Amino acid sequence: MQNKSHPRNPGFRSSIPVLATVGLICLFSASDAHAYLDGGTAAIVFQIVAATALGVLFYFKSLWWKVKRFFVRNPREEPGADD
Amino acid sequence: MTDHKDPASFRDPSGFVYRDVSGKIFRQINRPYENEYQAIQASGLWDKLIADGLLVPHRPVPLDLRATDDAVAVLEPQPIPFISYPYEWCFGQLRSAALLTLEIQLRALEKGFVLKDASAFNVQFNGCKPVFIDTLSFEQYRENEPWVAYGQFCRHFLAPLALMRYRNTSLNRLLSIHIDGVLLECVSPLLPWQSWLRSGIAVHVHMLGKAEQAYKKKREVTEPVSGRLKKGNLIALVDSLKSTVRGLQYKQMQGLWTNYDSNESYSEAGVCAKRSWVRATLDKVKPAVTWDLGANTGEYSRMAAAAGSYVIGMDGDSSCIQHMWEANHDRVLPLAMDLSNPTPSLGWAHTERASLLERGPADCALALALLHHLAIGNNVPLDRLAVFFARCARCLLVEWVPKEDPQCQRLLVSRRDIFTNYTREAFEHFFTSQFDIDDMLELPQSGRVLYRMQSKIVGLAQ
Numbered sequence: 172m173q174n175k176s177h178p179r180n181p182g183f184r185s186s187i188p189v190l191a192t193v194g195l196i197c198l199f200s201a202s203d204a205h206a207y208l209d210g211g212t213a214a215i216v217f218q219i220v221a222a223t224a225l226g227v228l229f230y231f232k233s234l235w236w237k238v239k240r241f242f243v244r245n246p247r248e249e250p251g252a253d254d
Numbered sequence: 255m256t257d258h259k260d261p262a263s264f265r266d267p268s269g270f271v272y273r274d275v276s277g278k279i280f281r282q283i284n285r286p287y288e289n290e291y292q293a294i295q296a297s298g299l300w301d302k303l304i305a306d307g308l309l310v311p312h313r314p315v316p317l318d319l320r321a322t323d324d325a326v327a328v329l330e331p332q333p334i335p336f337i338s339y340p341y342e343w344c345f346g347q348l349r350s351a352a353l354l355t356l357e358i359q360l361r362a363l364e365k366g367f368v369l370k371d372a373s374a375f376n377v378q379f380n381g382c383k384p385v386f387i388d389t390l391s392f393e394q395y396r397e398n399e400p401w402v403a404y405g406q407f408c409r410h411f412l413a414p415l416a417l418m419r420y421r422n423t424s425l426n427r428l429l430s431i432h433i434d435g436v437l438l439e440c441v442s443p444l445l446p447w448q449s450w451l452r453s454g455i456a457v458h459v460h461m462l463g464k465a466e467q468a469y470k471k472k473r474e475v476t477e478p479v480s481g482r483l484k485k486g487n488l489i490a491l492v493d494s495l496k497s498t499v500r501g502l503q504y505k506q507m508q509g510l511w512t513n514y515d516s517n518e519s520y521s522e523a524g525v526c527a528k529r530s531w532v533r534a535t536l537d538k539v540k541p542a543v544t545w546d547l548g549a550n551t552g553e554y555s556r557m558a559a560a561a562g563s564y565v566i567g568m569d570g571d572s573s574c575i576q577h578m579w580e581a582n583h584d585r586v587l588p589l590a591m592d593l594s595n596p597t598p599s600l601g602w603a604h605t606e607r608a609s610l611l612e613r614g615p616a617d618c619a620l621a622l623a624l625l626h627h628l629a630i631g632n633n634v635p636l637d638r639l640a641v642f643f644a645r646c647a648r649c650l651l652v653e654w655v656p657k658e659d660p661q662c663q664r665l666l667v668s669r670r671d672i673f674t675n676y677t678r679e680a681f682e683h684f685f686t687s688q689f690d691i692d693d694m695l696e697l698p699q700s701g702r703v704l705y706r707m708q709s710k711i712v713g714l715a716q
Binding site for chain 1: 400401402404405408457458461462465466468469470481482483484486487488489490491493494
């Protein structure tokens with residue numbers, strides 16, 4: 172769980188699709204929210220939006236890993252794998 | 255039954271932690287958690303987490319040991335040798351605690367459960383190994399329900415980790431002010447623009463912070479928020495948090511004391527004499543718990559651990575603590591602690607999080623090459639130092655550093671010497687008012703002297 176180094180996340184390139192998707196969804200969804208409003212509520216509403224976008228990315232990430240696992244015996248990192 | 259409820263265990267109605275008259279620790283499970291308790295036991299989740307070393311082990315004990323009539327079960331958890339807090343951890347410790355929490359969340363989801371809170375205070379350390387201690391943090395996963403602890407995870411882990419990575423490794427101390435996690439709206443403007451380039455930080459810190467701010471401004475009471483989040487998307491969210499935490503790597507800062515060992519002013523004979531005296535003394539005293547005050551890179555912490563002690567190595571420099579944590583010793587717990595301003599009592603009614611002294615006394619305290627930093631570097635008079643050390647431990651191994659010592663002279667380079675009372679005679683005078691001197695050694699080719707002392711404070715002396 173500790174003291175292992177991992178390849179760093181790819182920076183800006185990987186950020187663009189997530190930022191754009193989440194940003195757009197936030198833009199269109201925030202004004203329609205009707206709720207008892209506090210910090211917790213914001214986190215829950217935001218989470219639903221962000222997780223939906225991240226779910227799409229996760230699907231492709233998992234697919235990529237299945238392909239990689241087919242060709243490489245011990246891939247170094249896998250979605251949901253232990254640290 | 256005369257029991258002492260743990261002062262930090264009152265927020266969750268599912269149960270609470272208490273000690274019996276002998277000091278043994280128990281966790282009572284209350285009636286509202288009964289269904290969850292049965293479900294979680296049937297699932298085997300606890301057993302698996304305990305077997306893999308992620309959750310603190312516990313065993314059910316007879317209900318007779320309950321603290322109140324509301325109990326449906328009582329567990330006896332394995333005690334944690336020393337309770338520490340996230341504002342005392344280094345970057346690596348907080349990062350490993352975050353990864354542990356997410357790993358547990360993923361495993362809980364696999365078994366149809368979810369973490370109902372994600373507080374950094376739910377994690378403790380056994381040596382350098384993190385372990386989840388809040389056994390009742392689990393509840394059954396309800397289809398399509400969002401993760402209620404998502405915001406808390408970001409405030410307790412991601413936000414301080416980002417600040418430590420991008421700004422300064424001691425910024426986790428903000429958690430002592432923001433006891434339920436650092437507010438994202440405070441963190442976001444403190445981070446550099448480059449942090450937006452890391453997708454996880456952009457989403458879970460910056461954008462969530464902005465969303466929270468926007469909702470605060472809109473504040474209108476209508477109805478509870480409703481929304482559906484598919485389990486697959488929830489797993490994607492947790493995976494994204496995990497990737498974000500894993501992507502945050504420790505950034506080495508030039509520590510004050512990480513090079514201190516090599517710069518010291520001892521002769522080779524002096525170093526050898528000091529090491530062998532400390533080793534022999536520890537073998538003789540055989541302390542169960544040792545506090546190494548001003549541990550630096552942990553040489554003497556490891557020595558105490560080798561003598562069979564559980565050691566809390568404290569230093570004000572968080573890069574030293576990171577260094578010690580990376581050594582991954584199973585009987586040394588490194589903690590960032592500024593001894594001129596040690597951790598106070600915090601939280602509700604000043605009792606929720608204990609001060610440093612409330613977590614003592616230790617059997618033995620090491621104060622090696624430390625005195626001059628406190629007495630000259632921080633203007634703490636010798637009599638006050640004696641009182642503090644006497645409250646820390648039953649036995650004290652302390653090193654007298656004379657004013658002529660090069661390390662002392664370094665502290666006096668840019669200031670007037672106002673320390674006329676900083677003499678060996680005064681040191682012995684004040685310390686013998688609190689301690690009995692059992693042994694001493696004058697180090698060769700140096701004015702430094704090592705002392706073994708026994709505290710005179712009533713209730714501490716063995």
